[in-house]
Each structure stands twice: as structure tokens, then as C-alpha cells.
Amino acid sequence: MPVKPYMLQPSIESAPREEIEKIQLERLRLTVKHAYENVPLYRKRMKEAGISPEDIKSLEDVRRLPFTFKDDLRREYPFGLLAVPLSEVLEVHASSGTTGRPTVVAYTRRDLENWAELMARTLAAGGLARGDVLYSTLNYHWFTGGLGFHYGAMRLGATIVPAGPGYTRRHVQMIRDLGATALTSVPNYAIRLAETALEMGVDPARDTGVRLGFFGAEMWSEEMRRRINKLWDMDSYDVYGMSELYGPGTAVDCHIHDGLHVWEDHYLVEVVDPKTGEPLEPEEEGVLVVTPLTHDAMPLIRYWTNDLTFILDARSCDCGRTMKRIARIKGRADDMLIINGVNVFPQTIEMIVLSEPLTAPYYQIIVEREDSMDKLTVVVEASKRLSDEEKRELARRLQERLREAIIVNPRVVIVDPGELPRGEGGKAKRVIDKRG
Numbered sequence: 001m002p003v004k005p006y007m008l009q010p011s012i013e014s015a016p017r018e019e020i021e022k023i024q025l026e027r028l029r030l031t032v033k034h035a036y037e038n039v040p041l042y043r044k045r046m047k048e049a050g051i052s053p054e055d056i057k058s059l060e061d062v063r064r065l066p067f068t069f070k071d072d073l074r075r076e077y078p079f080g081l082l083a084v085p086l087s088e089v090l091e092v093h094a095s096s097g098t099t100g101r102p103t104v105v106a107y108t109r110r111d112l113e114n115w116a117e118l119m120a121r122t123l124a125a126g127g128l129a130r131g132d133v134l135y136s137t138l139n140y141h142w143f144t145g146g147l148g149f150h151y152g153a154m155r156l157g158a159t160i161v162p163a164g165p166g167y168t169r170r171h172v173q174m175i176r177d178l179g180a181t182a183l184t185s186v187p188n189y190a191i192r193l194a195e196t197a198l199e200m201g202v203d204p205a206r207d208t209g210v211r212l213g214f215f216g217a218e219m220w221s222e223e224m225r226r227r228i229n230k231l232w233d234m235d236s237y238d239v240y241g242m243s244e245l246y247g248p249g250t251a252v253d254c255h256i257h258d259g260l261h262v263w264e265d266h267y268l269v270e271v272v273d274p275k276t277g278e279p280l281e282p283e284e285e286g287v288l289v290v291t292p293l294t295h296d297a298m299p300l301i302r303y304w305t306n307d308l309t310f311i312l313d314a315r316s317c318d319c320g321r322t323m324k325r326i327a328r329i330k331g332r333a334d335d336m337l338i339i340n341g342v343n344v345f346p347q348t349i350e351m352i353v354l355s356e357p358l359t360a361p362y363y364q365i366i367v368e369r370e371d372s373m374d375k376l377t378v379v380v381e382a383s384k385r386l387s388d389e390e391k392r393e394l395a396r397r398l399q400e401r402l403r404e405a406i407i408v409n410p411r412v413v414i415v416d417p418g419e420l421p422r423g424e425g426g427k428a429k430r431v432i433d434k435r436g
Ligand code: DLL
Pocket: 138, 143, 144, 145, 215, 216, 217, 218, 219, 220, 238, 239, 240, 241, 242, 243, 244, 247, 248, 249, 305, 307, 328, 329, 331, 332
């Protein structure tokens, strides 16, 4: 069922480019001044670079400013990057910090209002409206997904069910009983929910009212989207964001599904060469660097997201929005596996595995070192019980297609349905690198 496209704020979402860029420049100058005057690290960095806020006269001047890295947030833990008194801060999120010190993000009242507005726009882009019931299995703690969607739905006037992760069978029941019309979760959990529903005799496509999905927080390929859409008979939207940028709500695709519109009145985006940091042209893939233009509590300048994408060349979109689009995120630069010197992206493997009809959307990528050579194994779950002969045939076909695509010859192992671990609502862990 096609969803009606909808713009929450057409005057800004489809504003002429000059107007958007004028707003961006005004806000960029304010942000740089705010950071310079209130954050010692930025003052020091800008002095070292020989630049002061008055030097920012055009949007291109952003390139003269130094980057900010995640490590800067770790070093300044917890409140070193705060640009307002703590008494102005209404909410604080922290990452779980699995590697090293956690990172902290803070929000003033105005920040929270902006975030709610951007998330309302994001949800409206998918057609969510008052009267809809959005069921959320996103986590509310140490993760910005839960509250981000929550604030957006409230701003829009839609009903939100803050269910959180875990309790999969109960979710299936509640999604039906509460008449949910939309779902938000991490993509891998949308699959898990559908699988559990089917086990319970509930067909998500037929027996639930969910026709709209909002997913993000992890790499998911177009093939994964097709699987999710089919299982739920839904139209699903790709929501991008990260804690450091408020959370979800930096960019989302429209109903045309050709790239994600960046909310440019709040974010200035660049794509740069991962090695040199030099700006790249549209359609050239590199690291996304984002300067939030309206963050009061913790302004960030040229934040190095480490996510790989490119800016689409097209100026406009058939949906009417004039805001730039980025391609779907290919993964993080550090997700790239180097196997005997060859660069391999998990996204490429996912696309190929899921384009085979006999595979389930569960797979694992294992890298080991044997006799000083890297060995890649892709373990793939079959969608139904297969005979040994069928398994061999599927493994052979996948191996051949993967070898062609990634220029590495993998071992492919097909396992029975249900054998690979399922997520409980958090980000999937599909790569196991045993090389240490
Ligand atoms: O994942 C915020 C979020 C929540 C986005 C819910 C969308 C939906 P973090 O936990 O800080 O924040 O992780 C941010 O997740 O740098 C990307 O690598 C990845 N990521 C986020 N959205 C997408 C997406 C949230 N749509 C990191 N596609 C980012 C691919 C994504 N990767």
C-alpha cells in the first residue's frame, strides 16, 4: 500500500537553495562563535589553526576549521565540551563505551525542541500522522533511538508505544492488540519480530495493521529493506543519525527512496577523503563530516562521523524537497575488513547473501588467520530445511558470486533455520574477527 508523502514544514523543506544556504551560513557563524567563546578546546584549536570566528564568511570557509573526532569527546569526558552552564542542561545521553571511555552528549531545552521537530519531520516524511500508533522497540537507555522517536511522535501528535527491546513474543501480541500502524526498531529486529510472529501463527503482513517502518542505527542493505517490506507488507524509511548529532533525525529518505535528505537547516554536511580529509565531489564516496548548526549545549565543529557515503549530485527530488541527499550509509570506515590486503565491506556480502531466495536474513562473517593467511567464512542460514545436496548447491553459488564481488574467495557454510543467534533489539553483531 503506497504511503502518502507528506511534508511537515514545506516552507523550509522545499525552500529555494539560496534561502537554505543563507540560513546555513548565519547559523554556522553563530555556532563557530559560540564554540570559540565557550569551549576551551575549540578556542585553542582555532587559535592553532590561525582562524577566528569572523573569518567564516562563506559556507566553504568551514573547510578552514579543524575536524572534531570521537576521541575528542572521550578525552573531554564528561563535560569538557559543554558550552553552557550545566544548569541549562535538561538531558544527558552517554554511549555504552564498549571501547574505552564513554562519550557524553548534552541537550538544553532548545536542543530538545529542535530534536523533536527534526524527528517529527522525519516521521512525517514517511507519512506518519496523528491517529497513527507507532510501536517502538528501541532502547531508551544509553541509546538515543528510544527518546528521539518518542519526542518526534509526541510533537507530531501520533501515539507512541515505548515498548523497548526484549520480550519479543509479547511485542507481537501488543502490536496486534494495540492496533499499531507503524514500527520503529533496529532493522535486524524487524526481521526477528516478523519471524517470531509467524512462529506464533500471526502473519505480520496480514494479521497486523503495521504498514510503515522507520529503521536505522546500523547498516542495512537495500536487499534487507526488501525482505522487511515483504514480511510486513510495509513501506520502510531509513533514518540516519548518531548520538553526537542529537541522535536519530539527521537525515531520512522520502517516499521516492533514492537517498536520504539531510535536514540542512540544522546540519552542514561534507564528504571528505578518509585519508587526507580533503573535500570530495558529489557522487564520490568518503567519510561524512557534519557540523550541527543549532546545538547549544555541545556545539561540534566538523564532526568526523566515520560513516561512509556520498552526496548525490541531483539538485532536486521528485518529492519536492530541496535539501541535499546522501546515499544510504555503506558502513563505518572501521567496518571495512582487510583480507589478505583486499578491502571488503560487509554491506556487499549482505547484498549478495540476501539476493538468493533460499537464504534467511541471518548471516555471520568470520575472519581468522590460518598459516599466516586470512580466511573468510560466511555462515548463512537457509530459509527452510534443505537437503545436503541443496545446501552444497547454494553454498557453491554464493561462493562464486561473492568471489566475483569481493575478490576474496570465501568459505560458505549453510546452516539450518534457527541456528544463528538472534538479536534482542540492539544493533546486530555480524562480523567476528578472530585475528586479534
Ligand atoms: O544509532 C542513532 C539512531 C537511532 C539512528 C535510531 C537511527 C535510528 P549511535 O548509537 O550513536 O546513534 O550510532 C551511530 O550508527 O555513526 C552509523 O554508523 C550507524 N547508523 C545510524 N543510522 C544508520 C543508518 C544511533 N540509517 C552510528 N544506516 C552511526 C546505517 C546507521 N548506519
